Amino acid sequence: MIPLLLFWLPLVTVLVSAVAGLAIFVAGERRQRLRTWLNLAAAVLKLMLIALIGLLVMAGHTPEFRISLLPELDLVLRADALSMLFATLSALLWLVTTIYAIAYLEHAPNRARFFGFFSLCVASTMGIAMAGNLVTFFIFYELLTLTTWPLVVHTGTAAAIASGRTYLRYTLTGSAVFLIGLVWLYGLAGGQDFIAGGTISELGLDQDWSLRIIFLLLVIGMGVKAALFPLHAWLPKAMVAPAPVSALLHAVAVVKAGAFGLVRVIEDVYGPALVSELGLGLPLAIAAAFTIIYGSALALFQTDIKKRLAFSTVSQVSYIILGVAIGGPVATIGGLVHLVHQGLMKITLFFCAGIFANFLGVKKISQLDGIGRRLPWTSACFTIGALGMIGLPPVAGFISKWYLGAGAVAAGQPWVIIVLVTSTLLNAAYFLPLLKRIWLHDPPRQWPAEVQVSRLETAAMVGSSITTALFSLAVGLLAGFPLSPLNWVTGIVTEYFP
Amino acid sequence: MISWLLPGLVVFLLLNLAAGLVRVARGPTPADRMSSALLFGSTTVAVLLILAEWMSEPAMRNVALLFVMLAAVISLAFFGMPRDIGAGDDEP
Amino acid sequence: MTEAALAGLVFLPLLGACLLLLVPRQWRTALVLLVVVPLPVLLLPITAVVWQQQAVQMAVAGHALPLGIVWRVDALSLLLLWLNAFLLVFVGLQALTRFPPATPAGLRFWPLWLLLAAGIHALLLSADLFNLYVTLELVTLAGIGLIATSNRPAALQAAMRYLLLALMASLLYLLGVGLIYAEIGTLDLYEAGNLLEPGLLPATAMVLMITGLLVKAAIFPLHAWLPAAHGNAPGPVSALLSAIVVKVSIYIVWRLWFWTAEGWPMPALELFLGLLGAGAILYGSALALVQKRLKMVIAYSTVAQLGYLMLIFPLASLLAWQAAGFHLVSHGLAKAALFVAAGNILASLGTDRLRRLAGLDQRLPLDVFTLALASVSLMGLPPSGGFIGKWLFLQAAWEQGAWGWMALIALGGLLAAAYLFRILALTCFHPRSHGHSSRLREPPSRASLAGLLLALAAIGLGFASAPILTMLASAWPGVIAP
Amino acid sequence: MSSAVLFVIVAALLFGIGVYGLIIAGHLLRKLFAINIMGNAIFILMVAASGPLDGKPDALPQALVLTGIVIAVSATAFALALMVRLYQLTGQASLHNNEGGDD
Amino acid sequence: MNLAVDSLIGLGLVALAWQAISGRSLFRGIVMFVVFGLTMALAWARMGAPDLALAEAAIGAGVTGALMLVALRRLVQLHPDQPAEPKRARSRLALPIALLAASLVAVIGLGAVSVDREPGRAGVAVMDNLAETGLSNPITGVLLVFRNLDTLLEVAVLLAAFLAALAVFRDQEQAPAPPRGDLPLVGALLAIIVPLTILVSVHLLLAGSHEPGGAFQAGAVLAAGGVLLILAGRLQPASGMPLATALPLVLGLLVFSVIGLAMMLTGAPLLALPGLWAVYLIEAAMMISIALTLVLLFAGASGLRRERP
Amino acid sequence: MRGNRDTSNASRRQRWAWALQIFIVLLLLWIMLNGLAQLWAGLIAALAGAAIGAWLASGQPHPWKxxxxxxxxxxxxxxxxxxxxxxxxxxxxxxxxxxxxxxxxxxxxxxxxxxxxxxxxxxxxxxxxxxxxxxxxxxxxxxxxxxxxxxxxxxxxxxxxxxxxxxx
Amino acid sequence: MSMGDTSLVEWIATSLLVLGALFYLAGTVGLLRFPDVHCRLHALTKADNLGLLLVCAGLGLLACDWQVAALLGTIWLLGLLAATVSAHLIARHACRDHSATSSRTGSA
Structure with missing residues (x-):
């Protein structure tokens, strides 16, 4: 029983949302109630399955699903500690986002299509989380591109289609580069599973330059999705998508997939030791640092709320990359934990921005004046998220930045502190004016496009925001708790740096 | 019998044909072209018959038979042509 | 048993075509089914034997070489036979709705369809150079006749162009056959491989034959006839033409190159053929991007995708062999699915102009879904069959350190994505264009189902690669040859 | 110079003429002539190039050519039908570039 | 002297071919092409290929020429006002390409003629095995016994061509009624030639076993008779395909396949013919099919009917 | 009345006469082409030819000496x-x-x-x-x-x- | 048969053949020299048929085989038929277009 369970469980977990997605397509546009139930049931079921896998992992089992695509090329889905981290995050946020999206899209057209692809997108993310080797990762990575594209172009406006085209141009080029690197690596080292500490460091390959170029190719491939400078341009454009999509794109699925992939490459394929031996960490760290500053700086000049948040994402995701690129246990903890923290905070921010836009038609920063009095709960959530981003204790963001700084010093790279400080200042510079407007300015006589919303919608959307906001507070406040992301990450990192 | 008589005749008839082709080329009316095709048919029959004798290949007589039998097909097909079929024809 | 199955492959459709003209109209549908459905069954015993012995050989009329004609089936031909059987069944499903056999249109269509099937089967079985010529002509003429059943000016124009070029191409091939016979006095493909020594004359013959075949296979820059022909043919016909008919010419090129001309030192030619493939990929994709009609996009995509099949010449390894074979099958399925879906759309809307397709996903969801699925395979996105093909190609190129080819393959995938996503964006996400709602005629569900099944097969192929690759490996001439 | 050589040269010339005609001809009928001439050139070559066996001509190429002739006739007949129909529909008996076609 | 004859024929072929493609009027081109076909028959005769000469004579004189003329007639009748012939393509490359092609063929052809090679192995095998078949014409041996799959498929090609043409025939454009045989001479011609074509075709069919001739030549001659009848208006195109038309149309293929397959039941190889009678039977059926297919292709219709009273 | 199109009014007896004439001529031709070896085929062919000939026959045969x-x-x-x-x-x-x-x-x-x-x-x-x-x-x-x-x-x-x- | 006998037959045959060829030549000359279609047809039908007759006779003598001779005779008769019918058809075709062609002929 247990072996069978261990074999099929990862696949089932991935397929739950895929099946839900297909069922939503088949059910069609009209059957709204069925769709809602499908959505929620699948999300809850998935969360339970993740919990089950988590229990099994903690009990020392490794659920693993494996079929052969080609000789020596397996499709492997496996639950290890790192995948559980990402999987839990996505499953949790999916549930919340689903609730939010159901309310958000209450009156929008084409919902069947939206929720269908939404579910497929989550299935792909889950596949990425559980991918047991780089090929599997790549497969789901591509599927993610495929399933998010319909969401980006969902509204069907010219702007949406144009941004969809940009999105595809970047991501598909990225994956083509990725694929070349992958085949190359495969040719050199074979298609091995992810192993903590790296697979190819064991092989003792005498191919330094090949490995460096492969690393570059892989970084480009992942960097596109992770919006690493200069591959970030698609992300702000993709803001035309509906708010839940932005939330998902930025907080959970796409950018995280890129960052997560980089973590996998550095920690599980090359291994930290080989990365530093080949001298790959520093350039990557520099690129990440540059992206952090660059994204923050550009965010300053945005007048659109979602655009500003988007550039903030560009900068924040690079914290994760920075963390793993610096190397050393402490910085790695900082990077990995930011994966979770940034997700929680950013999704809160996007939820709130969506509420502003949906309820009141507020899309520009200049229109935020006095919104705190009109939508106090939402504004409070927004504030928590923003403060977390700046890195103010006790919100989650602070912990990440602390570990990053400490790790940098520990790894002998004190210049990172300067980057962190500059970035924090910039963060403050672009978030604080917003908060000031929200709370201190007077509300206008009339909101740009106020609409009547039902109580249920309000409850669902604001409730979701509050939930995620509370989570971001909680992971900061309860960082010392045994099951907190920080502890979890620490556990993972000890495997990498025994 | 003179050994080169039969091939000589063939050459002679072929030259004859070549001369007749001038009429096909010059026209001027389609009927002219058709009539030289007629010449072609009857001369070729003779050529084939002589070839049959010369090459000792009796099957050539069958070929000649086919030619002469089917010569009328083309004439008949030509007969159905519209009168102005060759319009815009003529000397290069 | 095997011999009967082999004979059945050719004679069942052949007799079917004849009988179709004879039987009363109400029996025709049953007759068509009776012919098409058993074809996959016939392949089973053959597959079993090929699996065990690598090849089946049979002297037609019992005359041994060099006197008679020999049929020979190895894994490569078997693979194409399977592909063909699959296509006949599923594309036939659409064709049954488009051309009901009991109607006059059906009577024009089905006998040709069956003759085409018989021709393809005979071609794939045959190992005789001249017999290949005859079968090639049968395939070409039946194919062009099927294009002409559309009877629209554009289609007829395309058919005419195709016919002229195909005739010329056959002549080039025939010239090569004549030279080879003059040189060694045998027509068997494999025997010729043993007897022919590399030299000016055999090489010229080979080049002539291959040139002719490349015209028939529409390899860039000899592709000019293909887009119009495939773009204007009736839906099921386009599907079959793009999915298998052009491929059988390439199949013969492979046979000639790797069996008859096995081991000849022709590096420049290898590279040249590869470059043609590269040209096809780039040029076909670029033109697919600017087409205004759905079927034309798909047709140009065929031009592009056929280019991959040429990459086997410069790469020339077991992996490349597997890659090309696999690509051939996966492209066949995906392309057939695309054309079937496009045919349904065209039949429903009365047009396939791209700008008229906006918002189609609401009205013909199944067909649009088929388009999307097939596109995924065509772009080589995982986990489809197309991905496995691309992966194998990349690996083959990597093995030889051929970075240029690797880049090309990656680029080809991107370009495919570019033109296919353009269609998907239009069909699914553009606001619906007004006016076509009243004229929409739902395609029969069987027709849509046919496309969907083909598309699913194209995707599913990604999970069933192992047996195919094993079989392909057994047919790799590098293994057979001493 | 033997007859075989002579006929090979004739075949070559015919082939060239056929190719030339195929390229320059405007009317489809002419293109068909050209293709048929090319075909005949190749048939001649096939028979002439495979030399005699024991003094008698090799029968096999002749049989092949016979098959080839039948095929050429079939294709020509079909092409003519196609041409007539095309002319009826479009008023043109030549190939022109309109590949996108009408819908 | 041989050479003089041959070079005259060759020269004629080249000149005719050139005239056929380059002349100014289409009609003249057709005449030249027909004459070219007749000259080909002479050439075959000279090359020691009487079978081919027969085929060329029957096809060239009886079918192709008439087919082309009638096609031209239909074109002219469809759009009488159109200019007769579209402009010729001007291509600077045409001449170089043609010269290149010609020289290529010349070089390889001469190479093939001059190489010192072993005799055609398959050709030798044909001669060695001919006696077993009971036939004495090696070409019929190849076509009906040794490589009969080619022949079978060739008949299928013919059928495919017909079916393909059927797809473009439309009833409304049925051949405009050909000139009626209202000339006494035409009546006499028909009364003499048509029965003769039947006789000659049967003769060629039977002769095929031991001397030049065979199903195709016979079929072509028979077809020529049919063409004559159509030209004279005695047979007219009709739509629809009654069984009486369809059966003979596919008879050759049917008989050939059934005999070939039936042999498998007895354990013999596919298409191994049981004896000379089978050869004759198949040839007869093929002759009928070939003739009818060619006639229908000529008529431009799926069926034929008698002259309307 | 037109020359020889009046096939419909050739009577049955006249047709038989035509057929017989054509049959004899054809049979003679056959013997000339093939000798007496395969007379059965010649008979068939001549019969078929005669049938067609009778169908094509026009007008009444005029007696000649x-x-x-x-x-x-x-x-x-x-x-x-x-x-x-x-x-x-x-x-x-x-x-x-x-x-x-x-x-x-x-x-x-x-x-x-x-x-x-x-x-x-x-x-x-x-x-x-x-x-x-x-x-x-x-x-x-x-x-x-x-x-x-x-x-x-x-x-x-x-x-x-x-x-x-x-x-x- | 004696030698002389044979040579006599051969001489006759040879002269018949040569004579026949000359008539063919006459047909061609007529075709080229005569002014219009109808006159040319005269030349073709009559001269060529005589030519064919002579050639057939000559060859029949040479062959010395009744079957061949009969075949040659048949061929000649058929040639006769083809020639008259074709000549009539072509002449008629030209006749019906007489007004048009005669002016053309004049100009040519």
Missing amino acids: PHRLLAFAGFFLWESLKGGIDVAWRAFHPKLPIQPGFTSYRMALPAGQPRTLMVSTVSLLPGTLSADLDDSGEMLEVHGLTPDAMDSVFRLEAWITWLFSLDR
Whole structure:
């Protein structure tokens, strides 16, 4: 029983949302109630399955699903500690986002299509989380591109289609580069599973330059999705998508997939030791640092709320990359934990921005004046998220930045502190004016496009925001708790740096 | 019998044909072209018959038979042509 | 048993075509089914034997070489036979709705369809150079006749162009056959491989034959006839033409190159053929991007995708062999699915102009879904069959350190994505264009189902690669040859 | 110079003429002539190039050519039908570039 | 002297071919092409290929020429006002390409003629095995016994061509009624030639076993008779395909396949013919099919009917 | 009445007569081509040919006597010899002594074989060519190389009248 | 058969053949020299048929085989038929278009 369970469980977990997605397509546009139930049931079921896998992992089992695509090329889905981290995050946020999206899209057209692809997108993310080797990762990575594209172009406006085209141009080029690197690596080292500490460091390959170029190719491939400078341009454009999509794109699925992939490459394929031996960490760290500053700086000049948040994402995701690129246990903890923290905070921010836009038609920063009095709960959530981003204790963001700084010093790279400080200042510079407007300015006589919303919608959307906001507070406040992301990450990192 | 008589005749008839082709080329009316095709048919029959004798290949007589039998097909097909079929024809 | 199955492959459709003209109209549908459905069954015993012995050989009329004609089936031909059987069944499903056999249109269509099937089967079985010529002509003429059943000016124009070029191409091939016979006095493909020594004359013959075949296979820059022909043919016909008919010419090129001309030192030619493939990929994709009609996009995509099949010449390894074979099958399925879906759309809307397709996903969801699925395979996105093909190609190129080819393959995938996503964006996400709602005629569900099944097969192929690759490996001439 | 050589040269010339005609001809009928001439050139070559066996001509190429002739006739007949129909529909008996076609 | 004859024929072929493609009027081109076909028959005769000469004579004189003329007639009748012939393509490359092609063929052809090679192995095998078949014409041996799959498929090609043409025939454009045989001479011609074509075709069919001739030549001659009848208006195109038309149309293929397959039941190889009678039977059926297919292709219709009273 | 299109009114007996004539001719031809070896096939072919011939048969067969036919053949052979020599002489003559012109000639012969024979043989007589026939089938347009060529046409008509015993 | 006998037959045959060829030549000359279609047809039908007759006779003598001779005779008869019918058809075709062609002929 247990072996069978261990074999099929990862696949089932991935397929739950895929099946839900297909069922939503088949059910069609009209059957709204069925769709809602499908959505929620699948999300809850998935969360339970993740919990089950988590229990099994903690009990020392490794659920693993494996079929052969080609000789020596397996499709492997496996639950290890790192995948559980990402999987839990996505499953949790999916549930919340689903609730939010159901309310958000209450009156929008084409919902069947939206929720269908939404579910497929989550299935792909889950596949990425559980991918047991780089090929599997790549497969789901591509599927993610495929399933998010319909969401980006969902509204069907010219702007949406144009941004969809940009999105595809970047991501598909990225994956083509990725694929070349992958085949190359495969040719050199074979298609091995992810192993903590790296697979190819064991092989003792005498191919330094090949490995460096492969690393570059892989970084480009992942960097596109992770919006690493200069591959970030698609992300702000993709803001035309509906708010839940932005939330998902930025907080959970796409950018995280890129960052997560980089973590996998550095920690599980090359291994930290080989990365530093080949001298790959520093350039990557520099690129990440540059992206952090660059994204923050550009965010300053945005007048659109979602655009500003988007550039903030560009900068924040690079914290994760920075963390793993610096190397050393402490910085790695900082990077990995930011994966979770940034997700929680950013999704809160996007939820709130969506509420502003949906309820009141507020899309520009200049229109935020006095919104705190009109939508106090939402504004409070927004504030928590923003403060977390700046890195103010006790919100989650602070912990990440602390570990990053400490790790940098520990790894002998004190210049990172300067980057962190500059970035924090910039963060403050672009978030604080917003908060000031929200709370201190007077509300206008009339909101740009106020609409009547039902109580249920309000409850669902604001409730979701509050939930995620509370989570971001909680992971900061309860960082010392045994099951907190920080502890979890620490556990993972000890495997990498025994 | 003179050994080169039969091939000589063939050459002679072929030259004859070549001369007749001038009429096909010059026209001027389609009927002219058709009539030289007629010449072609009857001369070729003779050529084939002589070839049959010369090459000792009796099957050539069958070929000649086919030619002469089917010569009328083309004439008949030509007969159905519209009168102005060759319009815009003529000397290069 | 095997011999009967082999004979059945050719004679069942052949007799079917004849009988179709004879039987009363109400029996025709049953007759068509009776012919098409058993074809996959016939392949089973053959597959079993090929699996065990690598090849089946049979002297037609019992005359041994060099006197008679020999049929020979190895894994490569078997693979194409399977592909063909699959296509006949599923594309036939659409064709049954488009051309009901009991109607006059059906009577024009089905006998040709069956003759085409018989021709393809005979071609794939045959190992005789001249017999290949005859079968090639049968395939070409039946194919062009099927294009002409559309009877629209554009289609007829395309058919005419195709016919002229195909005739010329056959002549080039025939010239090569004549030279080879003059040189060694045998027509068997494999025997010729043993007897022919590399030299000016055999090489010229080979080049002539291959040139002719490349015209028939529409390899860039000899592709000019293909887009119009495939773009204007009736839906099921386009599907079959793009999915298998052009491929059988390439199949013969492979046979000639790797069996008859096995081991000849022709590096420049290898590279040249590869470059043609590269040209096809780039040029076909670029033109697919600017087409205004759905079927034309798909047709140009065929031009592009056929280019991959040429990459086997410069790469020339077991992996490349597997890659090309696999690509051939996966492209066949995906392309057939695309054309079937496009045919349904065209039949429903009365047009396939791209700008008229906006918002189609609401009205013909199944067909649009088929388009999307097939596109995924065509772009080589995982986990489809197309991905496995691309992966194998990349690996083959990597093995030889051929970075240029690797880049090309990656680029080809991107370009495919570019033109296919353009269609998907239009069909699914553009606001619906007004006016076509009243004229929409739902395609029969069987027709849509046919496309969907083909598309699913194209995707599913990604999970069933192992047996195919094993079989392909057994047919790799590098293994057979001493 | 033997007859075989002579006929090979004739075949070559015919082939060239056929190719030339195929390229320059405007009317489809002419293109068909050209293709048929090319075909005949190749048939001649096939028979002439495979030399005699024991003094008698090799029968096999002749049989092949016979098959080839039948095929050429079939294709020509079909092409003519196609041409007539095309002319009826479009008023043109030549190939022109309109590949996108009408819908 | 041989050479003089041959070079005259060759020269004629080249000149005719050139005239056929380059002349100014289409009609003249057709005449030249027909004459070219007749000259080909002479050439075959000279090359020691009487079978081919027969085929060329029957096809060239009886079918192709008439087919082309009638096609031209239909074109002219469809759009009488159109200019007769579209402009010729001007291509600077045409001449170089043609010269290149010609020289290529010349070089390889001469190479093939001059190489010192072993005799055609398959050709030798044909001669060695001919006696077993009971036939004495090696070409019929190849076509009906040794490589009969080619022949079978060739008949299928013919059928495919017909079916393909059927797809473009439309009833409304049925051949405009050909000139009626209202000339006494035409009546006499028909009364003499048509029965003769039947006789000659049967003769060629039977002769095929031991001397030049065979199903195709016979079929072509028979077809020529049919063409004559159509030209004279005695047979007219009709739509629809009654069984009486369809059966003979596919008879050759049917008989050939059934005999070939039936042999498998007895354990013999596919298409191994049981004896000379089978050869004759198949040839007869093929002759009928070939003739009818060619006639229908000529008529431009799926069926034929008698002259309307 | 048109020349020979009246197939419908050829009676059954006349058709049999036609068929028999054609059958015999064809059988003789077969024997000539093949000898007596495969007479069965010849019989079949001749029968088929006769059937077709009878279907094509036109008008009523006019009775003719064999000895008159032989005499007519002699006349015809002689005339065509003369015709050939005549036209060859004119063609080779440096001055090209011809004065072409058309003459309309009304035939007194009945429709059917006699008229057909007339129209076809006119072309082989010296200096004449049957160029056209009007719709009634009686007026023959004769093209003459010289004005006096018409003489032979008159003689021909007389011969044909005699051959078919029409003068009674 | 004695030698002399044979040679006599051969001499006759040879002269017949040569004579036949000359008539063919006459036909061609006529075709080229005569002014219009109808005159040319005269040349063709009459001269060529005589030519064919002579050639057939000559060859029949040479072959010395009744079957061949009969075949040659048949061929000649058929040639006769084809020639007269074709000549008539072509002449008629030209006649019906006489007004048009004669002006053309004049100009040519």
